[in-house]
Amino acid sequence: MEWAIRSGRIVVAVVVAALLAGSLAWWAAAAPSRTVTLAILHFSVIKGTTWSGAHHRAGQRLAQKYPNVKYVYREEVGPDSTIPFAEELIRQGAGIVAGNAEFMGLPLKDIADKYPDVYFASVVASDITRKRNFIRYFPRQYQALYLEGLVAGALTKTGNIGVVSAFPNIQVLRRTAGFYLGVQDAAKALGKRINVYVKYVGDWYKPTEEREVARTLVTQYKVDVLTQQTDSGSPLDVAQEQKIWFVGKDMDIVGFYGWSNTDTVAISFDTRWEVLYDRMIREYLRGNRTPPTLLYLGMRDRMTLADGTVESTVDIMNDKKVGVDAISPKARRQIPESIIRLVAQRREQMMRGQWDPFQAHALVSNGTGLALKDTPIPPKGTVVKRAGVMPTDEWLLSKFNFDLEGMTILK
Numbered sequence: 001m002e003w004a005i006r007s008g009r010i011v012v013a014v015v016v017a018a019l020l021a022g023s024l025a026w027w028a029a030a031a032p033s034r035t036v037t038l039a040i041l042h043f044s045v046i047k048g049t050t051w052s053g054a055h056h057r058a059g060q061r062l063a064q065k066y067p068n069v070k071y072v073y074r075e076e077v078g079p080d081s082t083i084p085f086a087e088e089l090i091r092q093g094a095g096i097v098a099g100n101a102e103f104m105g106l107p108l109k110d111i112a113d114k115y116p117d118v119y120f121a122s123v124v125a126s127d128i129t130r131k132r133n134f135i136r137y138f139p140r141q142y143q144a145l146y147l148e149g150l151v152a153g154a155l156t157k158t159g160n161i162g163v164v165s166a167f168p169n170i171q172v173l174r175r176t177a178g179f180y181l182g183v184q185d186a187a188k189a190l191g192k193r194i195n196v197y198v199k200y201v202g203d204w205y206k207p208t209e210e211r212e213v214a215r216t217l218v219t220q221y222k223v224d225v226l227t228q229q230t231d232s233g234s235p236l237d238v239a240q241e242q243k244i245w246f247v248g249k250d251m252d253i254v255g256f257y258g259w260s261n262t263d264t265v266a267i268s269f270d271t272r273w274e275v276l277y278d279r280m281i282r283e284y285l286r287g288n289r290t291p292p293t294l295l296y297l298g299m300r301d302r303m304t305l306a307d308g309t310v311e312s313t314v315d316i317m318n319d320k321k322v323g324v325d326a327i328s329p330k331a332r333r334q335i336p337e338s339i340i341r342l343v344a345q346r347r348e349q350m351m352r353g354q355w356d357p358f359q360a361h362a363l364v365s366n367g368t369g370l371a372l373k374d375t376p377i378p379p380k381g382t383v384v385k386r387a388g389v390m391p392t393d394e395w396l397l398s399k400f401n402f403d404l405e406g407m408t409i410l411k
């Protein structure tokens with residue numbers, strides 16, 4: 001009996017030792033002594049742009065948060081220079097290499113097998129190709145855009161809102177749809193009829209053309225609220241000159257860049273790419289060779305910065321204030337309290353993962369958009385997705401190829 005007890009103790013000791021060894025092995029993989037260099041390839045310049053500027057801020061914040069994370073970057077990277085820059089940075093020690101636009105990030109998949117210990121990543125525009133160590137990522141910006149739409153819809157007095165946009169692509173169509181649903185919910189709540197006009201300039205960063213389109217929207221279509229799906233500050237300049245409201249994108253343009261002020265900027269949405277990069281970094285430091293390869297994070301996904309600030313992947317923000325407090329004081333005086341309450345309610349619900357505009361609303365085609373090889377534009381009036389059904393991440397990221405019914409797409 002005594003031997004049996006001793007034997008049992010030996011077995012227990014062996015099992016405990018094995019468990020401890022496993023825990024220690026995991027701890028070693030996750031230990032702060034491991035280091036990683038995050039390399040971000042920016043498709044544009046950083047200074048003066050909201051898109052690359054937000055990615056750059058993300059890299060800086062992560063380097064501040066983690067003593068074992070280093071951030072390096074290259075600017076104005078085109079698809080022909082993606083691989084040379086990536087391999088140069090890998091030779092210098094980069095463990096995670098990300099392209100911040102799809103057209104120049106996709107080539108990274110071609111060298112993923114060559115460097116099996118490196119995480120490669122690319123922003124999604126419409127292609128969701130992945131590999132074991134080739135990660136695709138994007139934020140659910142449409143959630144914050146929906147809240148911006150509520151604000152914009154409440155502010156317009158002419159009933160005309162203008163969108164200076166880049167070109168028809170799934171990313172743009174999806175984000176504009178989120179904004180439009182917010183506008184229409186505000187219109188319904190207030191008994192208003194609101195027109196949303198979209199005009200394309202042909203690319204992401206064309207300051208002269210963006211200015212011309214913005215002026216056309218104001219002078220010919222009488223818009224008194226202007227927003228953009230482009231990257232320069234030209235539409236904001238026009239809004240300021242014309243003394244109409246502007247709704248910002250990608251970054252708190254007043255708080256972080258000092259562009260204009262809250263007398264012109266009613267609200268912006270701020271994208272915290274660091275929440276997405278943080279997921280990659282944590283998996284890398286754990287030694288995970290099979291990380292999640294599709295990251296589509298939204299308002300309920302958060303991280304804590306070095307200064308203790310807890311932030312969601314996206315949120316409405318203005319002059320470094322968040323939530324309903326971010327609405328311009330001047331604008332807030334013009335917005336009915338019922339809309340303010342609705343903004344607060346929907347934001348809180350999305351933070352908790354309890355509501356989503358693309359689940360709550362039916363998605364009905366306008367008959368315009370972008371024809372894909374295997375997905376034609378649905379005919380006008382087609383209910384592509386009925387209310388109450390949440391589309392899959394894959395569908396939202398790669399198949400949302402139509403404008404919503406009621407939008408006016410200008411030639």
